[in-house]
Each structure stands twice: as structure tokens, then as C-alpha cells.
Amino acid sequence: MKRSTLVVMATWLMLNICPSPPPSFGEDRANEKAVIEKAIRASIAWAITKDRPLLENLLVHDDNLFIFNPDANSTVGWSQFKKGFDFWMDRRFKMEHYEIRNLRLDLSLSGTVAWWSCILDELASWDGRAIGWKDTRWTGVLEKRAGKWLIVQMHFSFAAK
Numbered sequence: 001m002k003r004s005t006l007v008v009m010a011t012w013l014m015l016n017i018c019p020s021p022p023p024s025f026g027e028d029r030a031n032e033k034a035v036i037e038k039a040i041r042a043s044i045a046w047a048i049t050k051d052r053p054l055l056e057n058l059l060v061h062d063d064n065l066f067i068f069n070p071d072a073n074s075t076v077g078w079s080q081f082k083k084g085f086d087f088w089m090d091r092r093f094k095m096e097h098y099e100i101r102n103l104r105l106d107l108s109l110s111g112t113v114a115w116w117s118c119i120l121d122e123l124a125s126w127d128g129r130a131i132g133w134k135d136t137r138w139t140g141v142l143e144k145r146a147g148k149w150l151i152v153q154m155h156f157s158f159a160a161k
Helices: 003-016 025-049 052-056 078-088
Strands: 066-068 074-076 093-107 113-126 129-145 148-157
Touching (some): 025 052, 025 093, 025 129, 025 148, 074 078
Parallel strands (some): 066 148
Antiparallel strands (some): 066 074, 093 113, 113 129, 129 148
């Protein structure tokens, strides 16, 4: 097959089969990213006021939830995740400050999946003793389900020293 024929066929395929974003895609994309960023920040900030319903509304409640922790342990599924509330809601646990730096956020062309990466500081105390994470690499994936952005996966890690 001639090279020019292949170029014509490839061009036709791209124009007729590959989805192209609608004309307002840029504005919609920016609005969606703002909503997603708010959800990401709230998934940490909830602990300052212990707003459990807020966090519960940001995560999937099924077996697709997956969290890889810095200690190499993982949390699989909503039923395992919610056990953490015993610790977080305890009066001895106090979230004191968090900071998210270098947030990078992107959205799939379909508009139903988003992913992020950033550096997270999460400073807290347990019964008056300082605990928390500093300079933590935090990545994650959200999925839009029934019109709502929900976190389905997160990965926390520390850089090797």
C-alpha cells in the first residue's frame, strides 16, 4: 500500500472515529477540574473538623477503593477503609494542619476519570504527641459516578533518603 494512501486512511480514521471534544470543552474542563480539586483537598481537610460525612461522600463505597500507604500496607475496599474511623474520630486524634503543594491534576477526554499528584504535609497529634506525614508524595484517581466525583484509588509514599 502506498504511503499516501496510508496517510489518507489514518487521517480519515482520526476525523471520523476518534472522539473530538465539544466546542465548550475547555471551559467545562476548567470547571470540572475546580470541582475535582475541591474534592481532593476536602479528602484531607475533613479531619480538622472531623466531618466524617464529608469524607464518606468523597470515596467509593465498594471493593474498588484502593489505598497504598507509605508503610507498604494497603487498604482494599470500603469495608476495610471505614475501620480507620475508630482512630480518626477518637478524641485523642487531632488533625492540626495540612498543606498540598505542587498539585498536578488532569482529566480524561471522556470527562469521567481524573488523576492527580502532589506533595502533602499532614500534621496531627495523638493524645498530645505529634504524628503525621511531611513531604509525602500523594497520587490518586477519581471517577465520575452518577454525576459525582469519587476517589477510587490513592497512593502515599515517602522519597528514599
